[in-house]
Amino acid sequence: MNNRLRVLRAERKMSQAVLAELLDVSRQTVNAIELGKHDPSLLLAFKVSQVFGLPVEQIFDPGLHGEAKQAAE
């Protein structure tokens, strides 16, 4: 799953450690999400959305294409 976590964090000049603290996860979890190595749980995705004040779909892109995307919309 693609995400804009790194960009949003850089815009706010926030370190991974600070974001991890706000989300109550380890720094390595934030790192793995940014690198696309780990998909966050629904709860964590909502926490990220709260921290950045943006809807979840503006931060995470599940990469749905074609019929799946139309069905989701």
Added chain:
Amino acid sequence: MSKQTQYPRTGFIGAMCVLKWEGMREIDRANEKRVNVLSVFWALSLIGVSAAMAFLDLSRDLGFILPLAPLTLGLLCLRAYLKLLREMDELLRQMQFEAMAVGFGTGLIVGMAILSLPIPAPWPTVVITVSMTLAYCGRIVLGAREMARNARAMEEAGE
């Protein structure tokens, strides 16, 4: 030198350092410590009770009551492990579940292989337990190495 680079990030030691110091929160460390302490007590009680049953001339009642000690400690250990899993950082939890799947899968495969041998295998329980433990630990180490790789990529990117 920043706090993150005060320990190695390559090799087995480096992977374990990243896992313990960057991949775990305080609550994970506390929960893991509880599981480790209870596991040691469980193992010691198991050895102690087995030795007592083998070498001491115990009464029949005591022979039934004594094995309850490791059973109780084992159940406490299991409860502590469930608490650890529930409260664990989600990346670590994923690693734990994968390691458990690999461990139990290996146990099943090795167990079936032992059963299908034409001759009775020596110490089948030990062989199965050791293979399960090695597979479980191996998967954890691979997960930690992945963490260390990610940490290096992060440092190279200037984080």
